[in-house]
Amino acid sequence: MGKKILDSKLLYVVLSVILTVGLWCYVTSTDGTPQQMPYRNVPVEFRGMDILRERGLMVVNEAVTVNLTIQAKPAVHAKLANSEELSVTVDVSGIGEEGSHSLAYTPNLPAGVSSSDVSYVTSNARLGVVTLEVARYLSRAVTIKGSFQGSVEQGYLAGNENDFRFSPETIVVSGRAEEVNQVAYARVIITGENHTKNIYDSFPFQLIGANDEPLENLNVTCDVDTVYASFPIRAMAEIPLEVKLTAGGGLDVDDVRVELTTDTITVAGSKEAVDALVSQGAITLAEINLATIRDKDERTFAIPLDDNLENLSGVAEVKATFKVTKRVVSQTFVTKNIQVINEPEGWNVDIVTQELSVEIRGTQKLMDELNPENIRVVADLRNLDPAAGPYTVQADIYLDSAGTKGDLGELPPANASYYSVVVSLTPADQGG
Numbered sequence: 001m002g003k004k005i006l007d008s009k010l011l012y013v014v015l016s017v018i019l020t021v022g023l024w025c026y027v028t029s030t031d032g033t034p035q036q037m038p039y040r041n042v043p044v045e046f047r048g049m050d051i052l053r054e055r056g057l058m059v060v061n062e063a064v065t066v067n068l069t070i071q072a073k074p075a076v077h078a079k080l081a082n083s084e085e086l087s088v089t090v091d092v093s094g095i096g097e098e099g100s101h102s103l104a105y106t107p108n109l110p111a112g113v114s115s116s117d118v119s120y121v122t123s124n125a126r127l128g129v130v131t132l133e134v135a136r137y138l139s140r141a142v143t144i145k146g147s148f149q150g151s152v153e154q155g156y157l158a159g160n161e162n163d164f165r166f167s168p169e170t171i172v173v174s175g176r177a178e179e180v181n182q183v184a185y186a187r188v189i190i191t192g193e194n195h196t197k198n199i200y201d202s203f204p205f206q207l208i209g210a211n212d213e214p215l216e217n218l219n220v221t222c223d224v225d226t227v228y229a230s231f232p233i234r235a236m237a238e239i240p241l242e243v244k245l246t247a248g249g250g251l252d253v254d255d256v257r258v259e260l261t262t263d264t265i266t267v268a269g270s271k272e273a274v275d276a277l278v279s280q281g282a283i284t285l286a287e288i289n290l291a292t293i294r295d296k297d298e299r300t301f302a303i304p305l306d307d308n309l310e311n312l313s314g315v316a317e318v319k320a321t322f323k324v325t326k327r328v329v330s331q332t333f334v335t336k337n338i339q340v341i342n343e344p345e346g347w348n349v350d351i352v353t354q355e356l357s358v359e360i361r362g363t364q365k366l367m368d369e370l371n372p373e374n375i376r377v378v379a380d381l382r383n384l385d386p387a388a389g390p391y392t393v394q395a396d397i398y399l400d401s402a403g404t405k406g407d408l409g410e411l412p413p414a415n416a417s418y419y420s421v422v423v424s425l426t427p428a429d430q431g432g
Helices: 002-006 009-030 049-054 074-081 271-280 364-369
Strands: 035-047 057-059 065-072 087-091 099-104 106-108 129-148 156-158 165-167 170-176 185-190 199-203 206-208 220-222 227-231 233-246 256-260 264-269 283-289 297-302 309-311 317-324 329-335 338-341 347-351 356-362 375-380 389-399 419-427
Touching: 035 074, 049 057, 049 129, 065 074, 087 099, 087 129, 129 227, 185 199, 185 227, 233 256, 233 271, 264 271, 271 309, 283 297, 283 317, 329 364, 329 375, 338 347, 356 364, 356 375, 356 389, 356 419, 375 419
Parallel strands: 035 087, 129 185, 233 283, 338 375
Antiparallel strands: 035 065, 057 129, 087 106, 099 129, 129 170, 156 233, 165 227, 170 220, 185 206, 199 227, 233 264, 256 317, 264 309, 297 317, 329 356, 347 419, 375 389, 389 419
């Protein structure tokens, strides 16, 4: 059995291969003969780039590489081939102008390989030289503009380009001056369908030229890759305008028709603010007591609007015309029936005003029933801060046995909202 194994040709072949490989490994690892091998696309590292930038210059072809032919033992080649540390260094700190420059480079060997282990082979006199293109360098900040190219749902309104907000507010573009100067601004584009909420997100951007077209194949760098943008999507609604009326001066709310130059406005804002306004039913321009209104009176009112809402209609004021449909008359009565109530304790009150003209408006029947004795003027001294001397006090008018206070018109003198009388106070211990 053992003899058959020793006589096997296959066994001899295997042993022969093992011995040959082992012998080759031994020879190449210890006493191998130096060989020449090419190393292509060896990266070039630059030193002194900050100094170059301070001079307003830059290396255009920073991705340049070189080819090296190195003579070394096989074991050294094995280290070089398996390492990513092989490179060359070029010092650019001595360059002071634009153009083409040929500079010597210094090889950088990986760890475990010394300069004595290698030699460099060349077929021409330019060994160790790399040619660089140097151009004018520029770094400048450009503005950012937004473009909304999406859509919103019915009942919503997208903002305009002035409503965009960005962080950072500018983008720093750096590179060859002639290319950087082509950039007019950076553009952020927002897309998407049926938006209903304000947009807050990070977005990429395009560099745009003076013709408002994107710049293609521009060899520049930017200090950021994306920018944070906010853009408003607001709810909108058409809201009625109204003037609220209260009866007075012989007129009920059904006796007066109010005509407005604008009946509605369109507003926009947050959904909460718009919904709150819609739930009110209308924007109230003013509350008017009809006692102050005559037929064909005109009044102008500002449109009150919450700061969170925008008036898209652009109408800031509305003119109201009041048309009285009921026939009423006015008549002035002079009454001496003047009283005070809530006199301050410890003070004597003397009513200086002896007569007061009161204009009454109402139906002719009311006018026929009235006489000066029916009209009572009452001044309330409750809020008076007493001190000796005269005071002008607002007064209310009452009708006794005829009509109601709603039949009175708050009319001149002096366009006063209320009638007034003059009283005089003296301390009670001084008599009066």
